[in-house]
Amino acid sequence: MLRKWFVSIVVFLVMTMLGLALVGFDGKQLEAAPSKVRVGAIYSIANPERAGGWDRAQFAGLQILTKEYGWEVSIAESVPFPKLAEIASGYADKGFEIVVFTSSGHYDGLAEAAPKYPKTNFLMMSVASKLPEVPNVAAFSPDMYIYGALVGITAAKASKSGVIGVVGGVPIPALKLMFSGIIEGARSVRPKVDVIVSWVGDWVDLAKHREVTLLQARKGADVFFTVTGPGTMGVYEAVESAKGLVIGYAADWHSDAPKAVLTSVLVDVRKMYKEMADAFLAKTLHRKITKIDASYFKLADFRGKVSAGVEKDIQDTINKIQRGEITIPVKMHPDIVGK
Amino acid sequence: MIESWWVDLLLAALRAATPLIFCALGILVAERAGVLHIGVEGVMLAGALAAIIGTVLGGNPWAGMLATIAAGIIAGIILAFISVSLPTNQVVIGIAFNLVSLGVTSFLFRLLAKQLQVLVPAIPPLLFGLSPFALAAIVLIVVMWWFLFWTGPGLKLRSVGENTHAAHASGINVVYVRFAALIIASVLAALGGAALTMGWVRSFTDNVTLGRGFIALAAVYFGRWNPLLALSACLIFGAGEALAFRGQGTGAGLNPHYYLMLPYILTLLVVGLAGMARGPGDAGKPYLRR
Known part of the structure; x- marks a missing residue:
């Protein structure tokens, strides 16, 4: 008896869901327009x-x-x-x-x-x-290399400790290029800067992203950057917990973690x-x-996270790169992914 | 320096183990009552989302906890109804529940994505920088051990898991015990999800649990259905994860994937070395009154 009721309810639910799916399916979208x-x-x-x-x-x-x-x-x-x-x-x-x-x-x-x-x-x-x-x-x-260089410059100038934490999902070629750009960009404005690069091994695990970032914070990093997938929020959580600052990737991330986001290097x-x-x-x-x-890249509002002087300094340097007055030498760092 | 490294590693292991401990406790309760809790991953996922929805919409962590417990109870009733009252194959229903939960939570997350894509407020640590979830997990392990092995109701629960018909003959309502056990198990698994999202990473994403429910299942089997041994298994898995990331910072220059594979090899070794574990006699067998 119980089983009959259960089967009836399941059939009803399945039919309802199929009906809803069909109603939601807008046939007009597939007609030639x-x-x-x-x-x-x-x-x-x-x-x-x-x-x-x-x-x-x-x-x-x-x-x-x-x-x-x-x-x-x-x-x-x-x-x-x-x-x-x-x-x-x-x-x-x-x-x-x-x-x-x-x-x-x-x-x-x-x-x-x-x-x-x-x-x-x-x-x-x-x-x-x-x-x-x-x-x-x-x-x-x-151009991921020059994008990375802009991130590196921003991080190096904003960092108080001189240690930058960079977290990647998986070491794909585009990220190796970008992270090499970060190292060279940071060194171009602060030669003794230390850039710690870590890989999580996936794009999605929030907890792993958080722990990797926290480890970098323990090593003294105070400005961070990450390129990954949905795991990004794990990095931001750790940065906020460690009272650090993070630079958003490609889009403005301020609303996701207002306390932690320093700025974002936007893609136009x-x-x-x-x-x-x-x-x-x-x-x-x-x-x-x-x-x-570089002309497609720009900085989002700092919203007072650094002094006006530092903000102006960062913006001026990036403007010079965009005008071609400063060039960042292209140097790959294969060591960031180990042997 | 070395001391702080070890303390740091231990705390990281405990952070990683906390959601596993809650889930392992849930699996223990269910399986000690003779119901395989394969759906633990799905319940954990539901609890993880409910915690964030409750915290964001309710405006405080208590609302998140209430939402988590409600999600656990609902999931428990659904699972118990299908696998105990009907009854149906417990493995199949567990797998199906995991798939449904993944779809439903992703759908709900999409509906509320604009509100939920935030970091919920941090719950202040209570002791040694540990979250209340971690401390509660340790206390619950001891309580569960005491309940299962030193109390009458614990004995009744275990007897249902060992031999349903003998338990029935001695006057125990098997369906009632299994139904209640599965609800408690689901609330614990949901709290495991909350420990992950609310107590650890403070946000939710699709499939945020990423198989942690199944790792808890392995921990219970390794721990031979004993809460204290299951705790040690959870800590070993947590330590493996914590070590993997610390390995990258040793300066050995090895490929990061070398370190990242270590926890999985460790899991395989630990489970392999544990040998054949004998679970509760009637675990996984549907109860049909003769």
Whole structure:
């Protein structure tokens, strides 16, 4: 008797959920809408709006396409790497004009899908050093080294102890490049600065991120920077607990941890996405890697976390780099990932 | 310096072990009553989210605790109804519950993401820089050991887990005991989730527990269903995690993944060396009145 009731309730719940899913499924989205450009964006993480800095910045960029261009944007989250080409092909099959890949690790998915759909534009909106030999691909690739240098300069000038903590999720090439930039940027303005680099081994475990950061604080770090995924909040928690300061990555992180965030080194995604959209509309979106250089990077408000003098000093140095008056030598630090 | 390094390591191990201890206690109660608590990971996840929702929306940690206990009770009733009252295969329902919990918590987190993506206020440490959760976990271990091995109700609980029909013949209401045990177990697992989010990292993210419920399961098996031994297993796992990060700072220049794999190798060794552990006789067997 009990089992019958249970089965009836389960069937009712399943039917209700399926019904809701079908009601929520907006068939119009999949119909051809000639006046609207349709963009499919692919993330391998969940909740990109609130996840790691780069994902968050990309999400803001995609919003610009919706708000300012009236385009239709569909987002696929938590797509595992082996499924990237399949999801991208799905977008192309449904007539989406643009498919955006948001991580440098998505290259293989892009390379597999792009040759099959010559009428669809496949874009890599992340670090890219190469593109497949087909015309319908393009990349907007940030210069991670110079980005890192700006972070290093800011951290070195803001640090009282002269020790900077840098936490990475997994040592992928883009992060090795950026963290080398941090070391060289910091040393360019404070030669004796100590930069501690640690790797958590994943992008998501809040507790591990927290403990790694706390360890760096125990070694004297007072200004921190992290590039990771949803684990970012673990770093911020540790920084706040240790009464340190953290520099936000790519997007403004102030609202997430107002006490801990010193500033954020922002990526001008508005400029980046507008360039992409305008090129698409002008039919000039061709096979090309557009370098996102220092002119796309800027500092968020310090909100009084350092003295006005230090803030001005940091801003002046960064302005000089953007004008080309100061150059940071490119020197890789392979030792940051050990043997 | 060496002394402070060791103290620091011990505190880090205890921080990492605290959520595991709560979950291990929950598993112990359930399995001592003969119900496999495979759904512990899902309950922990539900408790982890409830703690943050309660703290953020209620404005204080007490609201977070209440929400956690409520989530634990609800999860316990659902699990107990399906695995004890119906009854259904305990392993399958545990796995299904974990999957449902992952989906539901991620969905709810998405709905409330704007409010929840903050650091909740820190709970002040009570003693030696330890959070109230850590101290409560240690006290609960002792209380659980005393309850299970030195009290009448503890004996009744264990007898249900060892032989349901013998327990029934001696006048114990097996369904009632298992139902109650699973609710208590789920509240403890939910508190493990709260210890992780509210007491440690002060925020939530999708799948924040990341298999810690299963590690607690391994700790219970290693500890042969004894609270004190389970505590030592949780501390070993916690110490392994703490050591992995400290290893990176030794200056040996080895690849960080070398250190990061150490806790898993340690877990494998410890569980392997523990040998065959015999659990409660009727654990995992649905109770059908003859």
